[in-house]
Structure formats: C-alpha cells, structure tokens
Amino acid sequence: MRISQLSAESGVPIPTIKYYLREGLLPAGEQTAATRAEYGPSHLRRLRLIRALLEVGRLPVAAIRRVIEAVEDEDLPVHTMLGTAHYALGAAPEPDAGDDDLREARQTVDELIAGLGWTVTPLAPTRDELARALVTLKRLGMPAGQADLLPYAASAMRLAHDHEMSRIPFDGPREVAVETLVICTVLYGRVLDVFRRLAQESESARILGAT
C-alpha cells in the first residue's frame, strides 16, 4: 500500500509516519519508483506498537527506540525482548535515596524475590525500582518489611499467572507480543489502581459507618 493508505489504515497522520521513518522507528517501505514506496502489514503492526509505547506506555522516543531495536534483533530471545519493554515502563531513577538505605532495601528485595522463587534477572532495574519505593516508605514511617510486602507480591503473581501472561501471543510477530505486554501492563495496572481506591473508599465507609 502507499503511504496515504498506510495512514488511513493506521490512523497515523502522514507527517507523523514520515517522522517515524526519519527517526528509524519505522523501516523504510519498498521503493517501487523514485518517489513511491510500498508498505505492508509489518508496517501497520509497527505503527500499532509505536502508538502503544507512546500513548499507553507514555514512553519517550529514546526508550521507544530501545524497545524497537530489541524487536528488530531477531537473535534476541522473546523473553529478553519483552524485558526491554518491562524495564522501559519503570520509573526513572530517583537520586534522593541514601546509599546505605538503598543497599539495605535492595537486599530485602533480593531476598524476597529469591524466597518467592521468582525468575528475575539479577540486573533487572525493577529490583532497584522496588528498593527505592521501600526506602521512601521507611522514610515516611510506613512498614516495608518482607511480611508487609508479601501480600502485594502474592496479588501480583496471581494476576500475572492466572490472567495476564496468557494474553500475550508469544508465537506471533514480535511486535504483537511487545504491544500486548505494554497494553496489559499499563492498562490493567491502571484498572487495579482505580479498584484499590474504590475498595479503600468502601472499606472506609464500612469502618466509619458511612453510607
């Protein structure tokens, strides 16, 4: 299809498509004449992925580029490719945590993950991200020991195991697996976050006898 049809089918405006082409996020079409290129289903899939990373994941272009490099590197196992999306979705490092506190929290995280028997690479930045959250909790006087965290880990694993990862089409095009992972992680995460506030309101009503 021509670029105009690619735009119509994807809902992405032509200038935006040209920007993605210049940035190397979208591979060039097949040149069929000096001013004419042909695009196919793989370009449509790529555009869907870019939109998901941009609009659902709210990732900056540099992070999108890293994810797409992982998608394009066919030698990279699917598991590692998905990891780039997981890590890109994490919060940017916060520099304020004290070194000793962070080291201690990081040890709690590592022991917790080992105790749970989860397979998470030792270098995963998600470990640091969790450690930083624990430092903030402790600094504010909230409980952040293993016993306080285990219910959250259990809920997360129940959702991931029973519902979320079965939605990922692991054996289809690499783009589709990453896109589904990002949408699942971000949007069901938003659903869970709203449900927590709704449940807390309901519990507050129950405890305080409000109706």
Added chain:
Amino acid sequence: MRISQLSAESGVPIPTIKYYLREGLLPAGEQTAATRAEYGPSHLRRLRLIRALLEVGRLPVAAIRRVIEAVEDEDLPVHTMLGTAHYALGAAPEPDAGDDDLREARQTVDELIAGLGWTVTPLAPTRDELARALVTLKRLGMPAGQADLLPYAASAMRLAHDHEMSRIPFDGPREVAVETLVICTVLYGRVLDVFRRLAQESESARILGAT
C-alpha cells in the same frame, strides 16, 4: 516554636513555609510580637501532610488546597474528608472517549460495584476513571468485561481489607489520617505496580523456558 525551629524540625525551608502561609495551606502562627509568631505541633502535622500530598501524591497546589479545606472543615465526616484525597489522586479526565462507549463502560462499572456490594458514592469520580480505562482497553482490543475485571477487584479488596485500611489512624488528628491514606495509596500502589512487572518477567521466563 519559632519559624526557624519549625523549619528545622520539618525539614521544610523557611521560604517554602512562608509560601505555604501566603497560599493559606498552613494556618498562621500565634502572633506573640509584631515580627514574631509561635508555631506548634499542628503546624508540623500540616507540613507533613502538605509534603505527602506534594511529593508522594504529586498533586498540584489547587488539589492540595481542596484536600486541606476538607481537613479544616471539622463538620465534614472523616469518611468524606478521606474521599477528597482519593478523588484528588485520580487521573485527570481524558476527553477522547466517545460518549456512547463511555456510557456503556460506566454502566459496566456501576453494575460491577453493585454486584460486589461495595459502598462507593454514586458521584465518585473514580467510577468515571475506571470507565475511561475500560474504553481504552476495548478500543485496543483487550478484554474488559466483568469477568476480566473481577480478579483485579478481588485483589484490590483483599489488600484494602486485610492490610491497607487498618493502617489509617481514624481517631487521631484529621491531618494524620489523610496523610497516611495518601502515602498508603500511592506508595503501596507503586510497590504493587513493580511487583506486577517482576511477576510478569518471572512468568515470561517460565513460559518461554528462559533462565
């Protein structure tokens, strides 16, 4: 205590304290001389609350003002006061959802909450926030029916009931109840979010046989 000591005890710089005084977020101290005011423990509590709303909740000043008005209005029941914090923590409305889609999603949300037997005010903006997330999920082809959502509701209620709401000191100063709610909601929410990505990585490793 003098403003300098209030600053030292709270860790909030004097110019920032003066800004909060001007904005009406912090009540004036007791004037003991023309250029001298006395501050007490209630000012310290208020500063802690402002910092929690600002740094943990990342709320804009206008939203902080609404929460603090609810804290100061002693006629307002604690349950309603906590509601202002819950609603302030929600995402800003997204205008892109189609009217029909949003109405349908809102009906799903209302039926779901009724079916769960939760006590949530009919006007709670959290209902709309959840409905908007469902519209986005559907638009992206992800399942968003009652059966798909119930596991998230169940996890949220388990955490709220067993762990979170028991941490709120309902019978202490109003500031402390709101501060604890905001910290609990935001920070354990962050913990849960990271645990989901860790659990998904572990499940991905299991399914794909990576180690």
